[in-house]
Amino acid sequence: MxxxxxxxxxxxxxxxxxxxxxxxxxxxxxxxxxxxxxxxxxxxxxxxxxxxxxxxxxxxxxxxxxxxxxxxxxxxxxxxxxxxxxxxxxxxxxxxxxxxxxxxxxxxxxxxxxxxxxxxxxxxxNDKEVTPSRQTDTSKLWSAPGLKFLSIMLSQSIHLNAPYRQIAKAAGIALGNIGPLQEELKQEGYIQSSDQSPQLLNKEKLIQRWVELFHVVLKPKLTKGRFRFMREQQQKNWKDIPVNGFKWGGEPGADLLENYLEPQTFAIYTSKTTNEIVKQIKIIPDPEGNIEVYEQYWDEALLKDYSIPEEVALPLIVYAELMAGTDSRSWEIAARIKNKYLYGK
Structure with a gap:
């Protein structure tokens, strides 16, 4: 009803x-x-x-x-x-x-x-004045905690059957969010009503809505800063950088997943402090730089047995970042990542 x-x-x-x-x-x-x-x-x-x-x-x-x-x-x-x-x-x-x-x-x-x-x-x-409507969903499902929760469900739907405490830990959100979010997911028609082996429904629609609101609602809250490499050679040899306590998102993440994209911009997700990651990778704050650093909100255990390189962020995030670009080649690679990593999981 x-x-x-x-x-x-x-x-x-x-x-x-x-x-x-x-x-x-x-x-x-x-x-x-x-x-x-x-x-x-x-x-x-x-x-x-x-x-x-x-x-x-x-x-x-x-x-x-x-x-x-x-x-x-x-x-x-x-x-x-x-x-x-x-x-x-x-x-x-x-x-x-x-x-x-x-x-x-x-x-x-x-x-x-x-x-x-x-x-x-x-x-x-093309001369009629228009004001952006900026309407977004007010439900908890499309809030920042809701989008974190959904990123876990869309990445590995086996979490639909997981204990609430495990889901909360994987998503990096408060335990009290899980019950209401699961109920809303069901009410919105994205999960079957049966309590036995629940499955996500309308997954494609859910993914596209998540991608849209990731850039508007969640990503700005995760931003730690913009930087550039200290030396030009670092960008050419970015794969040689030891990955310890961070994940590659965006173009480098896509290249590690599909080996088909030479990164021009770099997204890094980390639970470390900004000072720690700056010293580790040797990057310099620069408002015009091509490196963006974000908070890694998900628990590392989520990526176990996920069949992706351990140095890559959630494929859902990599997909969302590629879809925000203007290059049709990036869209093509994004489609591959979606089909390979977001379906059948």
Whole structure:
């Protein structure tokens, strides 16, 4: 029942966004948008857009605010039938609009800004002022402790059956969080109701939502500082650095997992103090540096029997960091890491 109510609320939000967008589009262009019968099970809605004597049928994907991490999945989803899809969003930052245009992805912002380029319609509007909505989930599941908890569940789903104390230790959060978080995971439809051998459901959706909020909610709280190598040669020989008390994330983590990416930026996760890691690795504070140091919140025991190099951070984190980049090669490697390390675990 609670899961059904959650779905209903999402449908109401999508409907409200679409109504606002249709109204503004009509005022600005004089065109019309009307809903049509569903023809695609993966679309949030179907519409017919008419401007003058020209019209076009679109499948609609609705989003509140488009972030960098949404772009690869949108491109992948739309790629086979690009001129049949239209992205409708409350807010799209300028850089993301440029990336969508470059990928020939049609979009329509609620305020009326749009890029629509199909056989018989071309509309480009980019002068309507928009304020970021910055809406995030208020539930505990999408708070910083909730995201830590989810990173354990998504990394090794065997923890669904683990004692609460073990889960709390693995995630680096208070014991009292575990029961409410597991219950919310079940209520949101991400875990089967049966108490016998529970399994994660809708894992792909859960991963993508985690990735999005990792960059907004959790990662800023883990940041210890930005640095650069003391000597240029250190970057070339980064694999020779003894790994003691830290893990490689981001591009170096991906290279260690897939051996297919020469790192230009470096992410380090450690439970050591900043002074300790600075002395150990011989790095220098630099606000423009290409090394970022973060707090390692998860327990080391989590990575045992995980079939990954011991010097690599959680593959989920490595995946999330690659998906925040702009290089399609990084997205390709991220997809490999997701399929290899986040499924079947």
């Amino acid at each position: 609670i899961h059904e109510q959650s779905n209903l609320m999402n449908m109401i939000k999508e409907d409200t966004l679409l109504k606002e967008t249709i109204s503004n589009f009509s005022k600005i262009t004089g065109g019309k948008i009307r809903r049509t019968l569903p023809a695609n099970a993966f679309a949030d809605a179907n519409i017919e857009m008419t401007l003058g004597n020209q019209s076009h049928i679109f499948f609609i994907e609705t989003k509140n605010e488009i972030r960098q991490t949404h772009i690869p999945n949108i491109i992948e989803k739309f790629s086979r039938e690009q001129n049949k899809w239209l992205l409708v969003a409350k807010y799209i930052p300028g850089p993301q609009k440029e990336r969508l245009k470059a990928a020939s992805i049609n979009y329509l912002e609620a305020a009326g800004n749009c890029y629509i380029n199909v056989e018989n319609l071309f509309i480009y509007i």
